[in-house]
Amino acid sequence: MSTQLHANLTEEQVRQISGDLDEPDWLLEIRLEALEALEELDMPDVIRTPGRDWTNLHELDFESLVDPLNAAENKDQVGPDEAEVLPWADAVAEHEALLKEHFGSIVDPQENYLTALSTALFSTGTVVYVPEGVDAEAVTIRTEQNSRSLFNYTLVVTEESSSVTILERQSTGSEQDEQYYSGIVEVAAGENSYVQYGSLQNLSEDAYNFTVKRGVTDTYATIDWIEGNVGTQLTKTEVSTELNGDSSETQIVGAFYGHNDQHFDLDAKVWHRAEHTTADLVTRGVTDDVARSVYEGVQDVGEGAWDTSSYQRENTLMLSDESEADASPKLIINNHDTEASHSATVGQIDQEDLLYMTSRGVDPRSARNMLVEGFFVPVLDEVDVDELRDDLEGLIRQRLHARD
């Protein structure tokens, strides 16, 4: 399959993308190496159990999806004056040293076939730089995809004792039969800094989405992720944190709602690589119609990660009998000075709850909708940004009301 695709992609195209952005040679070099590596790289890992692949990425027809030179989008990149929120081309011009230090250092461009593809072809992006001691609130990045394929890159760097709240949204402008969105997000959280990165993916239900969001923490730093998935027909994402600094923390909060024939493959991962680190992973989701959700959670505690606390919870609510919910929460523990737990549940709306509501005069449909909305509350409570919480709530409500 990769050879097929490769036949369609040329070094020339990559040179042109890089040239249009006025990138220095070292960046072009990274892109070209990624392009060349495509031939040998595999698709991202998916879970396999006897006789079943939980997600079949090989069904994706990339050849017809990737159109590297005709990327089109509507982008909004705003933030407060204290922090720098720059479109990729401006960042290349103004912050070359910063990019050189961080670009590709957190998500290896050649980690798999799709990251390499994204690295070789990305034509748009955002760099958020928060200087020492600055508290930057309400950085907003909105991307509206108007082309067949769009490759996006985001870098967030926070200096010592700074903080930033970022809200990212993806949606589709002009719809086409099939679309492909690919995004890589790297977050480098400096000492004692705080990053909340909220993301709401609401692409068209004909779109395919591949996203990797990964952060690295320095000492005392915190990265909180909020990951909302509503759109696309197939989504494969990873949200992850490498806790590299002593006493650093992370939280990964996920919410998804799949209906029709949507397929979500969502990974939440944390690597404890320093002492006194804490992680909390919470995901809640709903599957309806013939939708399928696949969840993989990994809590990996390294040998040197003394005094680790690591918790993970995943709950799926099945609204239809034809949907499927798969889950695999994994613990990999190499240090015994660890307190770790994980749990996962799958179930339907509690009949007793429903009876209670209807006995109070609520009609069954409203009762069900209220219970589903209530199911998301523990996740929504973790969202600091009002806009993100309201939008997520709104999308859930909209989907519930469209149901009958």
Add this chain to the structure above:
Amino acid sequence: MSSEQDHLKETDTEARFEFKKEENSAVRSDKGLTEEVIRMISEDKDEPDWMLERRLRALEQYQNMPMPTDWPGQPDLTELDIEEIVPYIRPDVDKREGVDDWTELPDEIKDTFDKLGIPEAEKNALSGVGAQYESEVVYQNMQEQWEEKGVIFMNMDRAVQEHPELVKEHFMTTCVPPSDNKFAALHGAVWSGGSFVYVPEDVTVEMPVQAYFRMNSEGMGQFEHTLIIAEEGSEVHYIEGCSAPKYGTHNLHSGGVEVFVGEDAHVQYSTVQNWSKNTFNLNTKRAICEANGTMEWVSGSMGSKATMLYPCTILKGRGSTDTHITIAFAGEGQDIDTGAKVYHNAPDTSSTIESKSISKDGGRTNYRGLVHIADGAENSSTAVECDALMFDNESTSDTMPYMEIEESKVDVAHEATVGKIGDEDIFYLQSRGLDDDDAKKMIVAGFIEPITEELPIEYAVELNRLIELEMEGSLG
């Protein structure tokens, strides 16, 4: 606790498993796996043609299947060279189908089982005993009262001859076909010995039946096959124990277990595995449960260099139930990768999986489990609980559950915790006058109690002793 420890020294549990005997065989196959070796085994057993054909078909499947190498975090099998394993050794005994009197056995074999305490246990707590030495069952006996009720407990080789219809229908057909995995195919080609248990309708076998498997020779492979058929409304508890002395080269144990649980029947299958730490233990165990049947797996995995074992229950009949209780203990150089698989294929089925693991001195334990609830298996419920205890920082404890839920009217819960031995717990026990060592042993004994209470008292004591032995000297 201290007094029990003295007791441990007296009984010298380690020596009970570690002794070696001269190999004294009547027939010994070549190393490796060829058609000639398969034909030789089948001929030596004087098997009917259909069984030889099944063996040869399994051999072909084995040769066409790749070694499993791409499981995330799986034990390293590169040191396992099947071409160096001797698949078949028939010990030199007079009577092929196994004697029913220990005194008729050659001294070195009788001595082996004496040291393992099998004849002693038979007298006290068991309905029947089978004992396998290398590739053959050398002793087989069951109390007359069960024979009168039509219960069959005999070695598998003899069952092929005496109950061909039952064996033909159930042996590696619907439950564990050789095509299931590479080691099931290997097993299908070279299997030898094991037990055949048949319990007629509405018969309850009150005391457990036991089979003990002993590998004595260096570099051999043991491939016993156990087939249990429990008819409607019957009940039986089968226990297997395994051990081998340690050698420099690798041994392979690749058993096959098939259990057919009839309507309203109840089967418990308990294993205390204490293979030597040069043994690769790669088993396939599976049960098919009819309506309202109950299957219980109780497994203690202490031994082996590497274990890959995931007892599986297929809940085929409405209202059937599965229980898994497993405990894994991995010490230095051990990789115990074990867990459970449950397929809910009918409505109103339920399963409970309780897994406990202890890792120390660089050992690795992994819980790897799959729960699959098929579309239409309404009102099914499953609860999975994994707890891991780690002793030191060289050890590893992993948990890898997989849940596939295709039905919405279900109740699915998975929970896991990992932790070290609590300092506060130890402090509390010390304040009551126990030393550090005893405190830790007591905490471990409490940790595994859910398992030990499922076993007859003799086995519970044995399991506790084995764990104490594993912990000896490494604590405090």
